[in-house]
Every structure is written in structure tokens, then in C-alpha cells.
Amino acid sequence: MASISPFYMNNYSIYSNYKNSASMFNISGVGQKSAINSTTLQREANKFLNSYQNQASSPLSFLTSLKEQSSEFSSSVSSLTAFGSNGVFSKRGAQSADTDALTVTSKNNSFGFNNFRPMDVEINQVATAQRNEGSSMLASGRNAERGNYGFSIDIGGKSHDFSIKVNAGDTNRTIQQRMADAVNRRGIGINAAVEQGSDSRSSRLVFEAEDTGTDEAFAVRDTNAPNGREGLASLMNVDDATQEAQNAEYSVNGEERTSQSNSVELGSGVRATLREATSESVRVAYGQDAEAIRGGVEDFVNNFNSMLSSASSNNMPRLSSALNGISNTYRGTLSNLGIESDASGRLSINSDRLDASIRNGRLEDAFRSGGSYGIGGRLQNTANSIERNPMAFSNAGSLMTTYNQNNAFNFNNAAMYSGQLFNFLL
Numbered sequence: 512m513a514s515i516s517p518f519y520m521n522n523y524s525i526y527s528n529y530k531n532s533a534s535m536f537n538i539s540g541v542g543q544k545s546a547i548n549s550t551t552l553q554r555e556a557n558k559f560l561n562s563y564q565n566q567a568s569s570p571l572s573f574l575t576s577l578k579e580q581s582s583e584f585s586s587s588v589s590s591l592t593a594f595g596s597n598g599v600f601s602k603r604g605a606q607s608a609d610t611d612a613l614t615v616t617s618k619n620n621s622f623g624f625n626n627f628r629p630m631d632v633e634i635n636q637v638a639t640a641q642r643n644e645g646s647s648m649l650a651s652g653r654n655a656e657r658g659n660y661g662f663s664i665d666i667g668g669k670s671h672d673f674s675i676k677v678n679a680g681d682t683n684r685t686i687q688q689r690m691a692d693a694v695n696r697r698g699i700g701i702n703a704a705v706e707q708g709s710d711s712r713s714s715r716l717v718f719e720a721e722d723t724g725t726d727e728a729f730a731v732r733d734t735n736a737p738n739g740r741e742g743l744a745s746l747m748n749v750d751d752a753t754q755e756a757q758n759a760e761y762s763v764n765g766e767e768r769t770s771q772s773n774s775v776e777l778g779s780g781v782r783a784t785l786r787e788a789t790s791e792s793v794r795v796a797y798g799q800d801a802e803a804i805r806g807g808v809e810d811f812v813n814n815f816n817s818m819l820s821s822a823s824s825n826n827m828p829r830l831s832s833a834l835n836g837i838s839n840t841y842r843g844t845l846s847n848l849g850i851e852s853d854a855s856g857r858l859s860i861n862s863d864r865l866d867a868s869i870r871n872g873r874l875e876d877a878f879r880s881g882g883s884y885g886i887g888g889r890l891q892n893t894a895n896s897i898e899r900n901p902m903a904f905s906n907a908g909s910l911m912t913t914y915n916q917n918n919a920f921n922f923n924n925a926a927m928y929s930g931q932l933f934n935f936l937l
Contacts (some may be wrong), residue, residue, distance in 0.1 A: 512829075516737045520670045533778055543648060551871070557628055571749060576821070577825075577901045578898075578901055580712070580814070580817055580818055580821060581818070581894070581897040581898040581901045583814050583817075583906050584814040584815065584817070584818050584894050584897065584898070584899055585810040585891075585894040585895060585897070585898040586897050587807070587810040587813075587814045587815075588811060588890045588891050588894040589885075589891065589894075590807045590810065590811075591807050591808070591811055591878045591879075591887060591890075592878055592879060592887040592888070592890070592891050594879065598804070598879075599800075599803045599804045599807035600683075600799060600804060600875045600878075600879065601858075602799065602800040602803040602804075603797065603798065603799060603800060604616070604617040604737065604797075604798075604799075604800040604803075605627070605779075605781045605795055605796070605797065605798075606795070606796055606797070606798040606799070606800075606801060607615040607783075607793060607794075607795055607854060608793050608794040608795070608796070609789070609793045611786060611787065612634060612785075612786055612787050612788075612789045612793050613632060613634065613783045613784060613785050613786055613793055613795075614783065614784045614786065615777070615781055615782065615783045615784075615795055616781070616782050616802075617780050617782075618780040618781075618782075627779050627781075627797050628762055628779070628793040629794055629795065629796040629797070630764055630777055630778070630781070630794070630796075631763070631764055631765075631792035631793070631794055631795075632761060632762070632763055632777065632783065632789075632792060632793050632794075632795055633761060633762045633789055633791070633792040633793070634760075634761045634785050634787065634789045634793075635760040635761060635762075636757060636760045636761070636788050637730055637759050637773050637785045637786065637787060637788060638723035638724050638757060638758050638759040638770060638771060638772055638773045638785070639723055639754060639755070639756060639757050640719055640720040640721070640722060640723045640724075640727065640754070640756060641719070641720045641727065641728050641729060641755060641756035642717065642718070642719040642720075642753055642754040642886045643717065643718040643719070643729075643731060643750070643752050643753060644715065644717050644718040644749075644753040644754075645687075645712070645717060645747040645749040646708075646715060646747065646748035647672065647708030647709040647710075647715045647749045648683045648687075648708060648714060648715065649683060649712060649713055649748070650682060650683055650684035650708070650712060650714040651682050651683070651684070651712070652682065652683045652685070653682055653688055653742060654682065654683055654746060655677045655681065655683070655746060656677065656738070656740055657677050657678055657681075657737075658733055658736070658737025658738070658739060659674065659675075659676055659677075659735065659737060660674070660675045660676075660677060660733075660736050660737070660743045661675070661733070661734040661735030661736075661742075662673050662675070662690075662731060662732065662733050662734055662735075662742060662743055662744040663731070663732055663733075663734050664694070664699065664701065664718075664729055664730070664731050665729060665730045666700055666701065666720070666727065666728070666729035666730075667699075667700060667726070667727070669699075671697060671699050672734060673690070673693045673694065673697075674691055674735075675689055675693065675743055676690075677743075678906060682706065683714065684714045686714050686743065686747075687705045687714055687715070687716040687747060688705050690703065690716055690743060690747070690749075691703035691704055691705050691716060694718065700720060700721050700722065700727060700729075701718050701719065701720055701721065701729060702718075702719050702720075702721055703717065703718050704716075704717050704719075705717075715747075716747045716749050717749070717854060718731065718749050718922065720756060721758075722771070722772070723756070723758075723759075723771060723772055723773060724756060724757075724758050724759075724770075724771030724772060725756050725757060725758055725771070726771055727756055727771075728755075728756040731749055732744060732750060733745055733750070735749050739790060751832060758770060758771055759771075759772070759773050759775065759785050762792075763774070763777055763778065770785075773785040773786070776849065777795065781795065781797070781860065795926040799869070800870050801866070801870070803874075804869050804874070805865065805866075805869065808849075808850065808860065808865060808874070809860065809878065812850065812858045812860060815834065815838075815858050816857050816858055818830065818834060818897070819831065819834050819835075819855075819856055819857060822834065822904075823855075827904055829902075829903075829904040830897070830904035831856075833893050833896075833897070833904060834856060834893070835856040837886075837889060837890060837893060838852040838856045838858065839852075839856070839911040840889075841886050844877060844886065845858075845875075845886070846861075846864075847864065847868070848865065848868040848873060848874050848877055849862070849863070849864035849865025849866070849867070849868050850860045850865070878890075895928075
């Protein structure tokens with residue numbers, strides 16, 4: 512957004528506040544003793560708007576954007592400070608005691624405190640997808656003789672045949688890519704790719720099942736090669752599994768279960784994603800929705816930085832000062848909570864510290880305690896002030912000045928508003 516001059520003609524309601532005003536002024540086309548009325552002010556406002564409609568950045572567009580940004584910023588702060596159902600700290604759901612081993616989500620319609628009992632989940636093994644990783648070969652080498660080759664892949668109870676023609680001079684990399692393209696075009700549930708080999712000069716062909724579980728296991732075999740030579744699957748060494756397909760094996764409160772996928776239903780409306788095997792059970796219990804809280808913090812940080820960027824790019828030192836005043840005053844406290852700030856005042860998230868402050872409750876205490884003098888209170892007061900009157904944080908001031916050839920007339924109550932906002936360059 513282009514920078515806007517600090518000289519503004521600024522009024523929140525140039526119509527209704529002066530509808531029956533007895534103030535006297537002189538503007539083009541209006542006599543020296545003519546009273547201000549809504550028609551006159553509307554006409555003059557439109558003149559200013561039309562005069563600057565070809566500017567790189569429309570003043571009205573800028574004001575609309577600022578108003579929207581301030582509203583989003585205020586809402587994001589409210590979600591961290593509110594005590595009611597709109598506050599993120601009030602949201603509840605299933606929580607995992609070890610998110611490295613498994614993460615959980617709960618369905619809002621079926622999940623609740625009254626019908627939920629803690630679960631102990633133990634993971635013996637996670638589900639994996641079969642992967643056939645070929646040998647690393649010199650990419651520019653020519654290991655295959657010219658001729659027509661064939662190979663087959665069996666998966667899901669079906670056999671799929673492929674024909675590959677090798678031309679004189681084809682490199683290993685060219686043949687590997689030709690085989691990968693042939694498999695991918697068929698869409699049989701296997702992803703084929705050519706990856707870098709042991710060094711930058713080498714490459715290898717890889718086949719991997721799209722889904723986990725033994726139902727997606729596959730077998731690769733050669734079906735044809737010229738003059739009894741070695742087939743391409745064998746030559747590229749993609750006919751043997753380097754990672755076998757396996758199902759997830761886990762237990763819930765001692766009940767043994769298996770699954771083709773790592774996304775499983777635990778019961779009571781709780782779905783889990785199994786991530787790694789455990790040496791002991793992981794407790795799943797009812798508590799604060801950590802993901803909702805993290806999302807609320809991310810929204811706040813993004814909106815704070817957006818407001819700060821607008822203040823910088825549009826020459827609004829009052830807004831910059833208000834925002835930087837908060838980040839500077841609470842820099843140490845916010846950093847300990849996982850919300851860091853740089854020299855310019857922009858915020859960022861330290862994931863480990865944020866997760867820790869969510870788990871131990873310090874984040875909630877910081878944002879919801881201290882009243883108007885705490886972090887949350889001061890943020891909320893600032894956000895509300897910006898949302899109510901964003902132009903008060905610009906260089907515009909609260910004075911509307913109308914110029915003609917000879918005089919300048921000032922209207923000190925022009926900053927009063929009833930919802931209509933004008934901001935014009937002079």
C-alpha cells in the first residue's frame with residue numbers, strides 16, 4: 512500500500528452531524544452566509560473523492576482496510592481474554608499426554624465431560640506403507656541394453672503389466688524416469704519417483720504404496736527382457752521391499768486392536784493419529800483444547816503484525832507507538848510464554864515454549880489476570896480503541912479544515928462520527 516500524506520481532511524460524519532448546523536462558511540459555489548447542510552457537504556466530499564480517484568492508493572480504500580484490520584485484531588485479542596464460550600481457554604476436548612506418540616481430536620457433537628472416561632493407549636507398532644527403494648546407480652551410465660522390456664506389479668488383488676522400450680544411448684536416469692512415469696500414469700495406488708542416489712551423480716528408482724497397511728502390499732517382477740538379459744525391475748533393484756507394509760497394533764484400556772491406518776477411533780467421539788510405538792501407555796483425558804488455544808495465539812500474532820505493517824507503511828506513528836508499547840513492555844513475559852518480538856516489534860511464535868505454557872496454564876493466567884493492567888487487559892483496551900476510531904491513531908488529528916482561495920475555516924467538532932468515514936489528501 513502506498514504511503515499516505517500526513518495532511519488529511521478527516522471526518523466521520525460530514526452529513527448527519529451538520530444537517531441543521533448554523534455554522535457559516537465559504538466554499539466554491541456557496542455564498543459567504545450559506546449554512547452548512549448535508550447536500551453541500553456531500554457534494555464537496557464527492558469532489559475531493561473524484562479528485563483523487565486516480566491516486567495509486569485510494570484514501571477510502573485505505574480506511575476501509577484499516578477498519579477491517581482493526582476489527583480482526585480486536586476479535587483475536589478478545590478470543591484470548593474472554594471468559595465465556597467465545598474464549599479459546601474455555602474450549603474443551605480430548606487431550607493426549609504425549610503428542611509425540613499420538614494426537615487426538617474430539618467431535619463436538621458427541622464429545623462431552625459427562626460421557627467421557629480417561630483412556631490409556633499403548634502403541635505396539637504404527638502402520639507403514641511398503642517402499643521398494645532401488646539401487647543407487649550412476650545417472651549417466653548405460654546399464655540396460657536396447658530392446659523391449661516388461662515388468663508387472665501386483666497390488667490389491669490385481670496385476671498390472673508395463674512395457675518399456677530402451678533405445679540406444681538411453682541413460683539409467685532416463686530409463687528410471689520412463690518406468691516411474693509409466694507407473695504413475697496408471698494410478699494403481701503406487702507412487703513412483705526418481706530420487707538422488709548416494710551422491711549428486713547418481714539416481715535411484717523408488718516405488719511406494721500410497722496407503723499404509725498390509726492390504727496395500729505389492730509385488731514387482733520382470734516379465735520380459737531382450738535376448739534373455741536381466742529385466743529392468745531386477746536391474747534397478749525395485750523388485751524387493753526395503754520397508755514392509757504393516758498394520759498398526761495398539762490397545763485401548765487393555766483391549767488389543769489393529770488398523771490398516773494410523774488414524775483410528777478410540778471411542779466416545781475421539782479420533783487419534785498414531786505416530787510412534789510407546790514403551791508405556793499414554794493417557795487420553797478431558798481438558799482444554801490445546802489446538803484451539805494455539806490457533807488463537809497464531810491469529811493474534813498474525814493480526815498484530817498486520818496492524819504493525821500498516822502503521823509502518825502508511826506513516827502512522829501513533830499506531831506504531833501503541834502496538835510497540837505493548838510488545839516492549841511485556842517483551843520478557845511474552846517471550847517466556849512462547850511469543851517473541853524482534854527489534855521492530857513484530858511477534859513470532861516459539862512452538863516449544865508456547866506448548867509448554869499452554870500445558871502448565873501460564874499462558875491463560877497471563878492473558879486473563881491482572882485486569883486492565885495485565886497483558887490481556889492492556890491489549891484489549893488498545894484493540895478496542897483502535898477498532899472504535901482507527902483514524903485517531905493516524906496523523907490526521909481531529910480537525911477538519913476547508914480551504915478556499917482566501918481563507919481557511921476550521922470545524923473543531925468534525926471528528927464526531929456516526930459511522931461514515933472520510934479521509935482525503937490535501
